[in-house]
Structure formats: structure tokens, C-alpha cells
Amino acid sequence: MKTLNLSGKFLSLLSLFLLSSFYRKNEVSMVTLLQEMGDRKSVAEFPQPVFKLKQESSYNRVSVTPEDVKTWFANADFNSAPAHHNFVRIDTINGSKEWVLMEHNSPGAIVRTWMPFPNDKNPNTDNIIKVYIDGDTVPTIQGNMLEVFNGDGIIPYPFAHKSLRSAVSFFPITYSKSCKVTTTKRPYFYQITYREYADNVKVKSFTIEDFRANKELITETGNILLGNNIDNSFNEANTVESKDKLLPAGEKESISLERPLSSLNTLQLKLKEEAFSDSMLTRNVFIRISFDGKETVNSPIGDFFGCGIGLNPYGDFYREVTEDYRFISRWVMPFKEKVEVSVENRTDSDIDVQLKISCSDYNWTDNTMYFHSSYRHDDEVPTRPYSDWNYITLKGKGVYVGDALTVFNPVKKWWGEGDEKIWVDNESFPSLYGTGTEDYYGYSWGGISTDFYEHPFHGQPQCNVYNKLNRKLKENERNTQGYSTETRVRSLDGIVFNESLKFDMEVWSWTDCVMKYSVGTSWYMLHD
Missing domain, CATH: 2.60.120.1390 (Protein of unknown function DUF2961)
Known part of the structure; x- marks a missing residue:
């Protein structure tokens, strides 16, 4: 770069x-x-x-x-x-x-x-x-x-x-x-x-x-x-706080900071290699964030950082997962008085965690919004009859800015023919109606396009056995069995809603089977 x-x-x-x-x-x-x-x-x-x-x-x-x-x-x-x-x-x-x-x-x-x-x-x-x-x-x-x-x-x-x-x-x-x-x-x-x-x-x-x-x-x-550069992100900040400790199973560790009219600009969680012997680590370690006394972020790290199940390095404009086990968020998250960032260990083992945040001054206006992130997991999603699977339904005024979908496909055949259907402000027909799950995430011909790719606004951190550390070599191979993770973040294409937003993704596989779906969603919203 x-x-x-x-x-x-x-x-x-x-x-x-x-x-x-x-x-x-x-x-x-x-x-x-x-x-x-x-x-x-x-x-x-x-x-x-x-x-x-x-x-x-x-x-x-x-x-x-x-x-x-x-x-x-x-x-x-x-x-x-x-x-x-x-x-x-x-x-x-x-x-x-x-x-x-x-x-x-x-x-x-x-x-x-x-x-x-x-x-x-x-x-x-x-x-x-x-x-x-x-x-x-x-x-x-x-x-x-x-x-x-x-x-x-x-x-x-x-x-x-x-x-x-x-x-x-x-x-x-x-x-x-x-x-x-x-x-x-x-x-x-x-x-x-x-x-x-x-x-x-x-x-x-x-x-x-x-x-x-x-x-x-x-x-x-x-x-x-x-040009994401984590060192500059911390050096340019007005305030940097960090914690480094062994986090027992079932407990959480927090950084609390009172700093009026500020924003959380960078969040970095670093884990150790041995923790990834647990294949579901990224499903059972959670990030939780409260702004001004209200929790707006509660999500597994695999969904929040967009890497899915396991260590799948990739980067976009707002998030990055590195080969040396760092999970980084660069969403700008304003607050009026205080912020609390927590790591929660829901695994059965103690894990070493390093948590680091940076904050700087922020000019709060009447249009400033709080950052939100949530998740949904469903381990039994039948592909027949065809259905719409809800990512998120929101009430209020804000802007939808991204999601990361992780599916488990039990068969080799392509699973993602389903279209996005996004209703805004109680409209009778979705103002955004797509043509396929892979199309929404910026690629096509999903049954064969199983290699890793990344871009500032979308990517495929993992598919089948492939990720950034294990690239696909047989171009014509067709196999979407196992876990796949698709990500998309938004800038100019953020979805503005004044009253409500409903985001459904169609479940449409070529095979009659039962899949697993998991999604992490992110949005900003005005608070009263």
C-alpha cells in the first residue's frame, strides 16, 4: 500500500x-x-x-x-x-x-x-x-x-x-x-x-x-x-487506556473512562495462539460496550470483527483481524460523558487478553449518533420451505452501516441464492431488493467463488477450508461445505432510516438441508 x-x-x-x-x-x-x-x-x-x-x-x-x-x-x-x-x-x-x-x-x-x-x-x-x-x-x-x-x-x-x-x-x-x-x-x-x-x-x-x-x-x-495503520491510530489519540491480564472462564474485564465530549476511535483485543485450540473461541468471547451508562454493543468477537469462526485474517475500512491474533475496530463511537469497554470470557477456560482503546475529543452535535452492534445465531435453519431470515429489525432514527454473515453449510452445493430484502420506514415493498447473497457481499458465482478476498467495504474472510492463510489453488473446484463468512461495511451507501428498518436475507439453497446462520450487525442511532 x-x-x-x-x-x-x-x-x-x-x-x-x-x-x-x-x-x-x-x-x-x-x-x-x-x-x-x-x-x-x-x-x-x-x-x-x-x-x-x-x-x-x-x-x-x-x-x-x-x-x-x-x-x-x-x-x-x-x-x-x-x-x-x-x-x-x-x-x-x-x-x-x-x-x-x-x-x-x-x-x-x-x-x-x-x-x-x-x-x-x-x-x-x-x-x-x-x-x-x-x-x-x-x-x-x-x-x-x-x-x-x-x-x-x-x-x-x-x-x-x-x-x-x-x-x-x-x-x-x-x-x-x-x-x-x-x-x-x-x-x-x-x-x-x-x-x-x-x-x-x-x-x-x-x-x-x-x-x-x-x-x-x-x-x-x-x-x-x-491505509489502515494501528500504530498511528493510537499515537494520534488524546487518551489511550489498556489492560493485560489472565481472564478466568465466566468473567469479564473492563476499561472505564470518563471523558466528556469524546469518541472511542480504536479498540484492539489481542489474544494468544493457544486460545485458538478452542475452535469456537470467536463465538464465546464477547465484546460489550456502554456509552453514557447504556450498553449498545454486545456481540461475539467473530461477529463484531467480521472474521467468523476461528482466526480468519482480513481487513476493511473499519475492522481488521491480523495473523498475530489482534482484533481491531476503527468505528468512530462518540459519547457525551463516559465509555466502558468490556471483554467477557464465556468459554470453559481461562484466557490471556490484552485490551487497548483510544479516545479523542469529539464535537457533539444534534445529529451525533451512538454506535450499536448486535448479533443473532440460529443453529437450525431449514432450507425448505424457502424463507426470509431476519438480520435485524430496528425502531428509531439512524443509519445502518454493516454486517457479517457466517453460515455453516452441511453439503457441497451452493447455499446462497437468497436475496436481501430491506424495508425502510414501514414501506410496502423493500427499497433495496437484491439478486443473491453473494451479490450483496460483492462477488458472484458463489458455488465456485470460494477463495479469500478483501476490500475496504466487503470481503470473504473464509469459505470451505480457505482463508487468507490457506488460499484456493484449484480454480474450478466447487465446494461450499463448512463455514463461510461474508462481510460488508458501508460508507456512502449507509441506509438511513427515520422510523424503522427491517433487514431480511432469503434462505435459498440448492439442497434441502438444515444450515446454521449467524450475523453481526452494526448501526448508528439517535437517542432521546
């Missing part, structure tokens, strides 16, 4: 961040969204101006209501033949057909795209994607459907990248009035996630000229996304 020069460039970028809150209140643009993306504090503030996150995808259009079980779990969420119409419509432009994937007629910003390979062995396509902004008849962005969003085209890595058999991009494409996305051939699978702003919000539309003029900011933001 490239290391930033922390003299001139860092101070310049810091100045941009200090100005970003002002700009966000007055105008949304590619620049302000890049500043927001590179600032971990941004997710702790209820967004101003507020937006609604929406998604266009190739979900099966016969799915209309959960009351109709037969159609609700229909699995033809693609377009491989003329009979399939899982897109908006077909336009004729200058005598040629264009398939409309998305059409949005309000101010907004595309914040995530996902496009899979045409099949599990073919990474190539001749389908051309076009992005029309504000009614212009000439596309602002045009190119190969995969290359535009996989880092080989105009959008650089890590914003756009090659996932497992997919092209995924998180680069913000803003528009002041409208956006239409089309392809020159029938689209296979796709997902386009976007922010919708109110009509009175001023949004500066994306242009290629602005993109080129802000090359330095784009590079700096990309380096921030990739």
Missing part, C-alpha cells in the same frame, strides 16, 4: 475534511462525497442533507408481496433470454436498442454498482454501459460494462475493483436532476445503489472535467481507504 506523506498532503486533506461538513450542508458533489467517504467520523452523524438509499437491480419482477410465497421466492433474477424483463424498459435511441437499468428523476448520487461475469469462466463482455446525467442525450460515462467498474477503466482502484467474478464500484456519480443508466445489450445480473435527495437539495452533477481536476483528492481518498 502507498504511504501518505503526512506533512503537506495530510494537512491539506485535513483542511478539506474540516470544510466538508460545511459543504455537505450547502451542496452535494463528487468532492464532498469523496471527503465524506474518507472520513470515518462521517457515519456517526445523521446525514445533512438527509437522503433515502434506493437500489435498482435485476430482481425477479414477479416478486410483489411476501403474501404470495410462490412468487416471493422466485429465483429468476436475471435476463438471459427475451422472455426475461427484469429491468426498467427498452428504449430506442438513434435507431438502436438500449436496455434501461436505472432511471431516477430527482437529485441523487450513484454510490455502488455491482456487475457479474457473464458466466463463471468468462470475465469478458462486449456489452456497453452508458450513464446519462440530467437528461443529456450524450452519456457522461460510457464503456465496457465490466471494465468501467472494475478498476481497468476511468474509475481507479480501490473505488472500482475486480471482486471474485464481479466488477464492483463505490465511486460517487452525482446528478442534479436525473440519471439514466443503459446497456447496449440485454443486462444479465446487475445492482445499482443510489442516494435520493429532496428536490430542494443542491447537487452538483458529475463531469469528466471535475473528475480529472480532482485527481489528487481521488488518490488521497483511495490511500485513506487502503
